[in-house]
Amino acid sequence: MSIRERLSGNEAVAYAIKQINPDVMPAFPITPSTEIPQYVSTYIANGEMDTEFIHVESEHSSMSAAIGASAAGARTLTATSSCGLALMWEELYVAASDRLPVVLALVNRALSGPININADHSDSMGARDAGWIQIYAESNQEAYDNFIQAYPIAENPDVMLPVMICQDGFITSHGVENIELEADEDVKKFVGEYDPEHFLLNEKEPMAIGPYAVSNYYMESKRGQRQAMLNAKKVILEVAERFEKMTGRKYGFFEEYRLDDADYAIVIIGSAAGTAKAAIEEIRKTTGKKVGLLKIRVFRPFPEEEIAEALKNVKAVAVLDRSEMFSGTGGPLGAEVTAGLYRAGSKAEVVNYIYGLGGRDITVEDFERVYDELENMAATHEVKDNYRYIGLRERGDR
Amino acid sequence: MDNNLNKPYNFKEEMTTRKDRFVPGHRMCAGCGGAVAVRSVLRSLHDGDRAVIGNATSCLEVSSYMYPYSAYEDSYIHNAFENAGATMSGVETAYNVLKKKGKIDDTYKFITFGGDGGTYDIGFQSLSGAMERGHDFVYVCYDNGAYMNTGTQRSSATPRFADTTTTPAGKVKNGKVQVRKDLASIMAAHNIPYVGQTTFLGNFKDVYTKAEKAIYTPGPAFLNIMSPCPRGWGYNTPDMMEICKLAVDTCYWPMFEVVEGTWTLTYEPKKKLPIEDFLRPQRRFKHLFKPGNEYLIEEFQKEVDKNWKEIQVKCNM
Numbered sequence: 263m264s265i266r267e268r269l270s271g272n273e274a275v276a277y278a279i280k281q282i283n284p285d286v287m288p289a290f291p292i293t294p295s296t297e298i299p300q301y302v303s304t305y306i307a308n309g310e311m312d313t314e315f316i317h318v319e320s321e322h323s324s325m326s327a328a329i330g331a332s333a334a335g336a337r338t339l340t341a342t343s344s345c346g347l348a349l350m351w352e353e354l355y356v357a358a359s360d361r362l363p364v365v366l367a368l369v370n371r372a373l374s375g376p377i378n379i380n381a382d383h384s385d386s387m388g389a390r391d392a393g394w395i396q397i398y399a400e401s402n403q404e405a406y407d408n409f410i411q412a413y414p415i416a417e418n419p420d421v422m423l424p425v426m427i428c429q430d431g432f433i434t435s436h437g438v439e440n441i442e443l444e445a446d447e448d449v450k451k452f453v454g455e456y457d458p459e460h461f462l463l464n465e466k467e468p469m470a471i472g473p474y475a476v477s478n479y480y481m482e483s484k485r486g487q488r489q490a491m492l493n494a495k496k497v498i499l500e501v502a503e504r505f506e507k508m509t510g511r512k513y514g515f516f517e518e519y520r521l522d523d524a525d526y527a528i529v530i531i532g533s534a535a536g537t538a539k540a541a542i543e544e545i546r547k548t549t550g551k552k553v554g555l556l557k558i559r560v561f562r563p564f565p566e567e568e569i570a571e572a573l574k575n576v577k578a579v580a581v582l583d584r585s586e587m588f589s590g591t592g593g594p595l596g597a598e599v600t601a602g603l604y605r606a607g608s609k610a611e612v613v614n615y616i617y618g619l620g621g622r623d624i625t626v627e628d629f630e631r632v633y634d635e636l637e638n639m640a641a642t643h644e645v646k647d648n649y650r651y652i653g654l655r656e657r658g659d660r
Numbered sequence: 661m662d663n664n665l666n667k668p669y670n671f672k673e674e675m676t677t678r679k680d681r682f683v684p685g686h687r688m689c690a691g692c693g694g695a696v697a698v699r700s701v702l703r704s705l706h707d708g709d710r711a712v713i714g715n716a717t718s719c720l721e722v723s724s725y726m727y728p729y730s731a732y733e734d735s736y737i738h739n740a741f742e743n744a745g746a747t748m749s750g751v752e753t754a755y756n757v758l759k760k761k762g763k764i765d766d767t768y769k770f771i772t773f774g775g776d777g778g779t780y781d782i783g784f785q786s787l788s789g790a791m792e793r794g795h796d797f798v799y800v801c802y803d804n805g806a807y808m809n810t811g812t813q814r815s816s817a818t819p820r821f822a823d824t825t826t827t828p829a830g831k832v833k834n835g836k837v838q839v840r841k842d843l844a845s846i847m848a849a850h851n852i853p854y855v856g857q858t859t860f861l862g863n864f865k866d867v868y869t870k871a872e873k874a875i876y877t878p879g880p881a882f883l884n885i886m887s888p889c890p891r892g893w894g895y896n897t898p899d900m901m902e903i904c905k906l907a908v909d910t911c912y913w914p915m916f917e918v919v920e921g922t923w924t925l926t927y928e929p930k931k932k933l934p935i936e937d938f939l940r941p942q943r944r945f946k947h948l949f950k951p952g953n954e955y956l957i958e959e960f961q962k963e964v965d966k967n968w969k970e971i972q973v974k975c976n977m
Contacts, residue, residue, distance in 0.1 A: 285757040288750060312760075314753045319789035323746035326739055326786065330750025333737050334712070335764075336757055338750070356739055462712050462735040463755055465766045472738035473727035 264442040264509065271399070271434035274406040274441055275341075275367045275427070276301030280311045281449040282413065284365075285336035285456075288316035288327035290346060293379045294431040295369035298341040321346035325353035325364075332362040333471050335461030337413065339364065343431060344371035347385045351392070357424045358393025359483060360471055361490065363416030363456075364424040366394070367409065370532070370584075371431040372620040380621020381431040383531060384585040386561075387594045393487050395425040395494055396562040400517075400535045402439045404559075405429040407511055410444070413453050414501045420493040426562075430533040432621065444509060452508055491563045498560055515565035517557040518572055520546065524554025526636040527576040529569070529599050531558045532584060534617070534624050541629035553633045564598055570606030577640035578611040579603065580632050582652075584618045592616075592649045611639040617652040628652050671863040678703040679733075681711070686731035687723040691897035693887030694720050696860055697802040697867075698773060701883070702734075704871035705769060710734060712751050714772030716744035716783050719809040720802065742782040745790035745799060748772040752795045769875050770797035776817035777807040780843050791850040791880045798874040798881045801843065804889035812892040816841040819912075820963065821956055822944045824892075829947035834956055839963055845974075847882040848918040854879075855918040858926075859886035859904045866915055866926055873917070886913045894943020906938040911968040916975060923974040932968075935961045 269277065276298050279287070289299040305311045316331075318324045324340045332338040342350065347368060357364050368386055372378040386396055395415060399405040408427045416425045429435055444452075460469050475483060495515075502513040517535075520542050521527060528538055535557040545553050556572055573579055581600065583593025591597070596614030603612060615632065617624045632652070639645050681702035688695040698720060705711055711734040715721045721738045724731040739747040748770055758764045774783055779801040787799055806824050807813040813826040820839045823829040827836040844857040854877040856870035867885065874881035886907060890897040907913035908927055912935060915927040936957055939945040948956045 285761075286750065286753050288746075288753075314757045316749055316753055317793060318746060318749070319785060319792075323743060323749075323786050323789055326743035326746035327750035327753070329739055330714075330737060330747040330752075331754040332750070334751040334754035334758070336750075336754035338754075352740055353743070462737060462751060463758060463764050463766075463768060464735075465710065465764065468710075468733070468735040470725055470730040470732065470736040473725045473730075474722040474738075475727040479727045 264444060267441050267443050268438055269402060269441050270297070270436050270438050271402040271405045271429045272297035272369065272436065273301060274402045275409050275429070276305070277443060278406050278409040278449070279313070279339065279367070280305045281446050282410070282453050283311045284313055284339050286314050286316065286328070286331035286338045287340060288318045288324040288331070289340045290318050290321045290324050290342070292321065292343045292346040294371055294435045295341045295343040295346070295367065297435070298367050298369070321349040322353060325350040325357065328364045329353060329357050329360060329362060332357070332364050333360060333462050335458050335463050337456040339367065341367035341369070343369045344373055344385045347389060348373055351389065354389050354392035354394060356472070358487060361422040362424060363413065363422055365409070365412045365416060366424065366426045368426050368428045369431045369435045370428050378620040379431070381433050381533070382584045382619045382621065386426060386428050387585040387587070389426070390562060390594060393423065393491070394562060395423055395491070395560070397425065397427055397560055398531045398558060399427070399429045399434060400533055400557060402434060402437070403441050403511070405434060406441060406443065407505065407509070407513065410449055410452060411501045411505055411513070413456070415494060415497050417456055418497045419459065421490050421497050423487070423490050423494060428532070433533040442509070448508060452505070495563050495565065513559060515560040515568050516572070517559065519555040519557065521554035521556060521572060523552050525552045525577045525640065526633050527554045527556055527573055528580045528582060528629065528632060529556045529558065529595065530582045531561065531595060534582070534584070537624060537626055538629050541626045541633070544626060545630060545633055551633065551637065558595070566598065566602035567606065569599060570602045570608060573603065573610065574606070574608065576610050578613070578636040580613050580615055580636055582615045582617050586616055586619065596649070611636070611643065611645050613639065613645050613648045613650065615650050615652050622653050624653060669865045669869065671865070674864070674868060679707060681705060681733040682724070683731055683733060685729060687726065688719065689891060691890045691900055692719070693804060693860070693889060693900060694775070694802040697800065697885040697887045700860070700864060700867045701771060701800050701871040704868050704875055709769055710766050711769045711771060712737060714738070714744050714748040714751065714770070716772070716774035716778030717741035718773070718775040718778055720773055720775065722809065741778055743786045744772045744774045744778060744783055745787035748797050749790045749793065749795045752797050771800060771875065772797060773800050773802060775808065776801060776803045776805060776815045777809070780817045780841050781815055788850065791847060791852050791882065794879055796879055798883060800883045800885060802885050802887040804887045804892060806889070806892050808889050808892045817843065821948055821960060823947060824944070834947060834953070835944070844882070844884045848923070851921065852880040852882065853877050853920055854881035857884040857917070858915050859907060859913055860901060861904055861908060861915070861927065870917060892944070895941045899941065903941065906933065906941070909933045910935045910938040910964065912938050912964055914968065914971045916971060923971070923976070925971065925975045925977065935964050
């Protein structure tokens with residue numbers, strides 16, 4: 263039985279945390295995710311949950327303590343943003359290679375410098391090779407729903423990988439929206455108890471974790487992580503199906519919006535998908551042009567074949583990245599989607615745009631321009647510049 | 661506190677009845693002080709008590725848990741170089757939660773080891789945070805006075821004038837410029853219930869007693885154990901016990917404990933020896949004995965005397 267509420271993205275995730283009531287949460291404040299540990303601390307102070315909060319002195323220590331707690335057998339989480347995630351970088355790899363199902367509530371924010379507190383995906387994209395499952399949200403509802411699905415994915419014995427649940431800083435984290443919450447007992451039942459097979463405090467079998475492994479073992483441990491990531495694809499869909507049965511809300515690797523008959527498609531991650539949808543409705547109504555959207559939910563594991571299949575009938579694709587990777591050839595989503603289309607033998611024209619860095623707004627008009635450009639590319643079979651910026655200040659602007 | 665702590669110390673009994681929890685097969689160098697420190701501390705655990713052993717990246721870590729072999733009878737966690745304090749904070753917190761929820765019922769003790777690099781330097785923030793938060797575990801620094809795992813580079817625990825690979829004694833330089841960081845005092849300033857500084861002396865009473873107190877005092881505890889490194893210090897490997905004796909008899913390495921803020925010297929040399937006696941057998945101080953460098957030894961002596969005076973004041977002597 264769902265409960266109708268109005269919550270910000272941070273509050274929605276904190277509410278899910280309260281309902282799950284995990285064992286241990288080490289965290290260090292950083293804008294714009296600070297509210298998550300604040301809400302959790304208040305729930306604890308009022309006796310509404312009994313998670314042990316560790317007031318660590320840095321994000322490096324929050325992930326370090328999370329690794330210790332998870333290895334000891336506790337259900338563990340933390341929250342952070344931007345530079346906090348960057349400070350954890352070393353530890354993200356350790357959590358994944360130790361195969362610890364830690365969940366991280368990430369509120370996406372630009373990395374320094376210059377220092378900037380607003381949304382972009384450079385933090386999580388920088389961590390894309392760390393071995394974490396990454397799930398992104400467009401809205402507060404999705405952030406809440408994704409968080410509830412995180413532990414059943416992470417703790418599945420075929421997976422045992424950490425999961426990052428991402429939402430856009432301020433836009434989603436601080437924007438208050440209508441939301442449907444599930445009843446406490448339904449959430450608890452859905453998530454279940456965590457009973458790890460191996461853990462430090464197992465009296466029947468001492469465990470050692472975090473070995474020195476040289477060339478004769480290291481590679482197998484990486485191959486094991488790859489297998490877990492492959493296994494996660496099946497588990498993510500199973501968990502989503504179970505979630506749909508409980509809530510009626512359907513999730514997959516991505517959302518296809520007006521894509522079945524689309525000639526021109528945009529691929530995007532996060533909150534800007536909402537603006538893209540508004541543009542699609544406007545274009546279809548006023549011009550009748552067949553425009554559509556593929557909104558990525560699961561970026562790790564990367565559903566390459568499924569994306570290529572969903573885009574097989576489009577004439578032109580624009581991949582929009584909310585982070586730079588300074589390869590000089592585009593953004594991370596652009597590179598991976600393009601590679602997927604190529605491997606699938608796609609003949610579509612593909613262009614990569616960088617948008618919204620450091621919280622730069624993207625508008626319905628921006629999306630309309632992108633669709634116009636896609637139409638032009640499809641007609642001329644010419645992509646003059648396949649790596650562009652949207653919404654840059656013009657020279658001379660103040 | 662546990663009653664066991666007040667019983668008389670019988671060396672023979674201690675050595676024959678205590679169970680080894682750090683077992684043969686590890687790959688530490690012959691004569692390594694670090695291995696002696698770990699074995700001594702873990703032998704101080706009471707039979708029947710379980711433990712989780714933590715470890716900062718160090719010589720110890722790469723030599724005692726090289727996949728797939730662990731040298732520990734107990735559960736063990738290594739995470740990284742600079743976060744042994746934070747990692748054990750997580751383990752200890754998980755223990756409290758799981759115990760409260762009735763998921764486990766055994767008694768566990770938590771002991772984490774770091775070298776001076778992982779403790780004085782790169783892991784200092786993580787250690788300070790863990791001690792300040794009051795987690796119930798012992799942080800043991802096996803202090804060999806340099807980054808030995810990477811080949812004897814200077815640390816903030818390296819004594820002044822020591823020849824290391826990043827502070828080499830050369831034609832115009834006389835080894836490390838700065839004096840050692842006094843980490844035990846800094847830990848005592850965290851107002852934690854137990855801080856001890858020790859090394860290997862005689863019948864090991866000091867190290868065993870302090871380790872047991874550190875483990876069985878509720879709340880955070882810090883133990884600093886001078887652990888000679890034959891390769892880094894350049895002394896005759898079988899002479900470790902002599903080197904330790906000279907370190908304490910010259911007052912280079914005072915042995916003390918701070919219990920609930922009260923400082924006590926646990927060893928006072930019958931006759932305070934000149935610092936040369938400690939420096940002479942070690943290759944890292946060889947340049948101090950070149951003609952014309954007598955003033956360096958004088959400066960070293962002055963520093964030792966100053967520290968010794970300070971500690972006597974702290975111990976109300």
